[in-house]
Amino acid sequence: MPNRSITSREAESALRPWHRYRGMLSRRFLTFLIALALALVVVTGTGFYVGHVKEYNAAWDNGDWGTLASLTSAMVYEIGQVFTLEMEDHLIDSDNSEKASDTPIKRKASPWYAVARFLAVVFVGILALKAILLLLRTVRRDAMRTSRRGHNVVCGIGRIGTAVIEEIRLDVLTWGDVFAQWWNPWRIGTGILTKLFGWIRSKIKRETPKDVVAIDSDVKRWNQRRVEDRDAIVLHADATDIRSLYRARVHKAARLFAVTGSDEANIEIVTDTYRLIEIEKRKLPKPLECYAHVSDPGLEQVLRSHLPSEEQSQLRTHTFNVFQIASRRLLIDHLLKHRPRGEEVALYIVIGFGQMGQTLVRYLSEQAHFENRKRARFLILTGESENSSATAAEVADAFLSRWGQFSPRAVADSWADIRRHFKSACDSWDCQDDRLDPHYRTGNPDAVEYAANAVFARLPKYPADLRFLHHLDKILSDPTVRPALMVCFDDDDRNFATAGELRLKLATFANVDAERLPIFASLPRQQALADFLDDIKQDVIPFGRCEDVATLDEITNSITERLALHIRANYKRERLRSREEEDAYRQKFFQDTADFRHSNLMAAEHAMVKLACLGYGWRRPGESLDGLPVVRTLEEPDRVLLAQMEHNRWLAERLLAGWRYGKGKDSQPRRISFCTWDKLSDQAQEQKKDLRQVDLVFDVLQSELFEMTIVKLNRAEDVSKQQTIDRAPIDAEQPSVTASG
Known part of the structure; x- marks a missing residue:
């Protein structure tokens, strides 16, 4: 592995051996342990005082401070002996101090000492059991981490990272769930069998991976408890250090989520992952899907320009922006209901x-x-x-x-x-x-x-x-x-x-x-x-x-990305007729520049806006139509209206990308189509592109590839019941057939 200087955060962690174990001892457990220790001290001290009450009274009456100090020292020693499970009967003088011999005699322990011994056994037993569990947990997680393959790596356990981990592990039965009712052997047995059959099924069907390894150098205790409760492995390390990524076996993972609080750190994680894959020279069964949170559009362009194409690398990089996702949700969920009408x-x-x-x-x-x-x-x-x-x-x-x-x-x-x-x-x-x-x-x-x-x-x-x-x-x-x-x-x-x-x-x-x-x-x-x-x-x-x-649907953007693939293929006068063709075409999609990919994704996201403006909605497979009429085809006025809306959307999106009016080739950001729709009459081909895209989106959503049903809503404003394309789940096991239209 390439050498790299140790960061100050790593040095601080090395000086604190407890750093990797913080969060493992819950506040409730520590409170119980401290309360038990205090009870043990009180009971033992009370027992010692009751057994030596005469000596205490005599020393107090005579003002013998030396004897009082000796007795107090003996009490402290006695308490320490109990904590070390010293079980010998205590040697004391006879009750009659005037006739006492120089040789101490054994006296039967008082009930206070019996209670203290019992509490000491409980205290040491619980402490030893917790230490063994922590050791086994660390050994098990280290073994699981080193043997991981096809898992998820999440860099950063903040608000985004914690939400991603909890959603990945949402329906997963954890060992904590299995042993939650430790007194119920039937529950434990069925839980173990469920986990075993679930593991076998995931290997046979090659389902989306559920195992998670999280990396964070300064994770909050509450977030760590939340992710560890879902059986996620937490590494206390710097995610921007390539050695930490190697420990997490990112070069063997299926998905990587770079969701730290810094755009620069997320970009560094992506580039280090690419370097690690190149160093390992390992042929992955399919490209590593990398999702990086980058809120600065300029940094996103820098990342895209410095990474090799998917054809040359086994890393497929996706960027997302939670601020943009929030803007999209605001538009779809609320602003569509308050959109302008007429003039x-x-x-x-x-x-x-x-x-x-x-x-x-x-x-x-x-x-x-x-x-x-x-x-x-x-x-x-x-x-x-x-x-x-x-x-x-x-x-x-x-x-x-x-x-x-x-x-x-x-x-x-x-x-x-x-x-x-x-x-x-x-x-x-x-x-x-x-x-x-x-x-x-x-x-x-x-x-x-x-x-x-x-x-x-x-x-x-x-x-x-x-x-x-x-x-x-x-x-x-x-x-x-x-x-x-x-x-x-x-x-x-x-x-x-x-x-x-x-x-x-x-x-x-x-x-x-x-x-x-x-x-x-x-x-x-x-x-x-x-x-x-x-x-x-x-x-x-x-x-x-x-x-x-x-959410995973918003971050991975899977359905919108699929629709963007069809829009890109339609622009190239191609047609995708099955899920296999979609997967094969995805490589061409990622070979495009980030500018063109963004344009196709924006066109796919605008599909919901177009349908809502016509008063249309959709129903997913299995959802009731509620008696709403099904829309099979677009009327010509509606078709032209949506094409005009698409042209205006394209104008705004390209203008913000730096394009301008003028004659130019594909390498130059100029187009003579930067004019209003009615002035495109001399460019019939440009109008046909918008009309063709409207037809494609309307048809492909209703095809057996997406299996959605477009319906006419009772009120045009009622878009709140609709969900975005991103949130519409598509069963990966559905048969793939030719799109209609």
């Missing part, structure tokens, strides 16, 4: 522009494209009151320097100036009244130059400032605006308090109810606050909870 335009008010706020704005600008076929508006409130020295203008410049074609630069000097920046004409895609920086402009009047209309404004010192709410009420009074407000600070407590105060003040002083302006609060860490909002049914909706976004 309305969406207005998303974002308070707080940290990592969550920026990801949300970027995702909605790519995906929030509805049947109104207009650009979305964004009011971004940020600045000095957000615990940052940057002003709203500086925040706008920083964001637009990275996403230059997101929106023209518009910074409101005051809250009264916000309305002036939002122009109805600019909601249309073909409007060029507001222009971008000269470096991003095109010379063609028909070209689409930017994705959304955004205004940056100063955040009030107190978010529920009545002066600010007065101007906000004027913005909301526009009947053509369909607003939604999201509070996205980095602090959950602040999000909770701000959202609650805004809801109360808006309802009291501006008469703005939840139907007119839904308010959402980002609460990724404080599960208790999110549950509290759910319980009291307050008009503030939490989103981004780790338990909702850090």
Whole structure:
């Protein structure tokens, strides 16, 4: 193995031998052990005092402090002897001190000593049993770790890592479950047989691996107990050290989850895993699936550019972003019900522009494209009151320097100036009244130059400032605006308090109810606050909870990825007709650049939005249709509408990727199709691509590959009962046949 310098954290761990055993002794067990030891001390001391009460009284009456000290020393010695299981009868003087001989005589032990001896045996027995169990557990886990193959490796036992481990081991019968009723031999026997047959079945059917090895250098005691209760092996080590990955046998694993709290650490884990596989020169039965949490899009591109293609490596890398997953859940679960209709335009008010706020704005600008076929508006409130020295203008410049074609630069000097920046004409895609920086402009009047209309404004010192709410009420009074407000600070407590105060003040002083302006609060860490909002049914909706976004379905993104494979094949004029063809085509998918993969995945995620805009939903295999009519084909007006929505989504997504209007080859990010749908009439081929994609998605979802049934809902707004494509489970054992259509 290659050498590497020892980190300070590893050195600290080496100096503390108890480091790897912390968490193994529960607080309840330690409390019981201490209570038992105190009881043993009290009983033994009481017995000694009762046996020597005359000596104590005589010494006290005579003021013989030397004798009292000797007796106290003897009591301490006696207590120590009991802890070492010294069982000899105690030698004392005769009861009549005046006639006592120089030779001590044996006296029968008192009941206090009998109780003390019993407690000592119990104390030492429990302590020895616990030590043996800890030793056997360590030996067993080391043996299991070294013999692991086809397991899961989770680097980082924080909120995401713990949720992933618990879901992987959700339906697994642990040894703790087997011996939970240790007095019931029937329960123990059936449990052992169940685990044995489950292991045999997993080997025969080659099911998704359930064994987990977790790596973390500074895991919290509570998280460690949670994962160890699920029989996961925990290594106290630095996951960025290639030697730790080797100890976890990552080169023999089936899946790797890099979910530490640092993007840089997760990227280092991926690169070290690639190096380890290359060093071992081991031919894996199939590529190692690696899922890395990377929230910075720039770092994701760096990772993609430095890793070899899947054809050259046995590592298949997937990146995910919990902030983007939270944005997708917010759009699908809530914002679809509040989407604009007819001539309305969406207005998303974002308070707080940290990592969550920026990801949300970027995702909605790519995906929030509805049947109104207009650009979305964004009011971004940020600045000095957000615990940052940057002003709203500086925040706008920083964001637009990275996403230059997101929106023209518009910074409101005051809250009264916000309305002036939002122009109805600019909601249309073909409007060029507001222009971008000269470096991003095109010379063609028909070209689409930017994705959304955004205004940056100063955040009030107190978010529920009545002066600010007065101007906000004027913005909301526009009947053509369909607003939604999201509070996205980095602090959950602040999000909770701000959202609650805004809801109360808006309802009291501006008469703005939840139907007119839904308010959402980002609460990724404080599960208790999110549950509290759910319980009291307050008009503030939490989103981004780790338990909702850090699920295996969301992280692996399996169903969306499958649909993206079909979209990519359709673009190449190919057709996937079975699950085997999907698996074979996956290699071509991962040979594409990250830019093209992202485009196909975004198109697949937008399928739910398209269906919801038509008032459609779907039912999975076995679900009741509830008497809803089944939709087999799309009517031509609906087909054209969805194609127009797809074209607008593609425009926004490509603009944010840096593409512009102009003639160019595949190697150049320019296309003459960067214009509105009605101006594509001279490019019939481009319109056919969008129509063909709409037909493909509609047909493949109902094919026997996915086995979904598309139904017409009673109300177009009723999308809350639907689930995203990601969450729709597909049975891997279902027969694979040709897709319809």
